[in-house]
Amino acid sequence: MSKQEPTFALIDCNSFYASCERVFRPDLAKVPIVVLSNNDGCVIARSYDAKPFIKMGEPYFQIKHKLRQHGIVAFSSNYALYGDMSERVMSLIEAMVPAVEVYSIDEAFADLTGIGGLDALGRQIRAQVLRCTGIPVGVGIAHTKTLAKLANHTAKRLQSQTGGVVNITDPVKRDWVLRNTDVGEVWGVGRKMKLHLNAMGIKSAMNLAKADPWTLRKKFSVVIEKTARELGGMSCLELDEPAPLKQEICCSRMFGKRLVELQPIKEAVATYVMRASEKLRAQKSLCKKVRVCIRTGMFNPEEAKYANGVVVDMPYPTDDVRLLTQAAVGALDHIFRLGFKYSKAEVILLNLCQLGEHTDDLFATSQTAEANRVMTVLDQINVRWGRGTVRLASVPLDPHWGMRRELMSKSYTTKLDQLWSVACE
Secondary structure, three states: OOOOOOOEEEEEEOOHHHHHHHHOOHHHOOOOEEEEOHHHOEEEEEOHHHOOOOOOOOEHHHHHHHHHHHOOEEEOOOHHHHHHHHHHHHHHHHOOOOEEEEEEOOEEEEEOOOOOOHHHHHHHHHHHHHHHHOOOEEEEEEOOHHHHHHHHHHHHHOHHHHOOEEEOOOHHHHHHHHHOOEHHHOOOOOHHHHHHHHHOOOOEHHHHHHOOHHHHHHHOOHHHHHHHHHHOOOOOOOOOOOOOOOOOEEEEEEEEEEEOOHHHHHHHHHHHHHHHHHHHHHOOEEEEEEEEEEEEOOOOOOOOOOEEEEEEEEEEEEOOHHHHHHHHHHHHHHHOOOOOOEEEEEEEEEEEEEOOOOOOOOOOOOOOHHHHHHHHHHHHHHHHHOOOOOOOOOOOOOOOOOOOOOOOOOOOOOOHHHOOOOOOO
């Protein structure tokens, strides 16, 4: 019995951040949207109709006039909303296909090997996600992951003709897409690589598919070799296994304004430790060391510059947020200096190990069963009622130093007091 040829689908949300903002604002259905980075710094996402006017990465303060001129609405990043909507989209996809690899917050690969009616399934996935979440998606189907990416790109580029679903498992359709796609649009081919390939006469995806893989490997890398083979129809990339556990966990943020006093920086560090410890317990790890860093802004020539960090050894491997916070906040006393305007703090949990991996001598102190129970209850409450429902007293509810997000939409799906309401007249 011959082995079935693998088949993949890439399901990618269209302009995901902007689409999330539109779900609960139907009045913006035909209004161009941009989403800003932390502290409303620069553009990190654009709706399709905003792309002709605004470039990615443009600083917000420089383009306010362009936004007004073209009627473009700007939003601060609302990661709670985007994360929750992503989970809803991925849950729907997982319920409709045998196996899924969540590739990023807004896209996932699905294994469709052995499944018939691929076009109908693609349209079904698209319709189900749109109906249940309001998020439009594109679906690309092919025999390799790289081709599925290319099919998805074509589904979005030619949405009016394709209906958002493109299946190129047929060689004739595959070759048409390859001929009509610039090599720079191929997954994994960046700007510099495109220039190198163009110099070799490789200008389209079809040129890359027909290039000699061994030559590409010797001249560039095994990654480009695999890309060429995948474009030619040979599957070299499988659905990834679950991601390995992190060996370090970092939480860092820019402050919403410069801080010159120690106390608000301690509040920020306590907040970051709480978030990092949640990730630590989620992967069932323990931490042996904590590194705390603070720094000023590094680009303003009128501000004095200073950066420093310190590593603290924990008395025993732990996931107890109380002990971790005490160590991290206490460390600030050794690195804080008066007279500077601080812009950022960072907390890194180091030397992580799993429960039962560390070996202690007979008399060594270890985390108590009581502490384990407290952390379990803490996480259960915060999962059920929302992050920060139960927190340390040193973690403020509404910090004045928090990220500047003056244009943020409501957390429609994650906060009871911000649920979507409909007025009846």
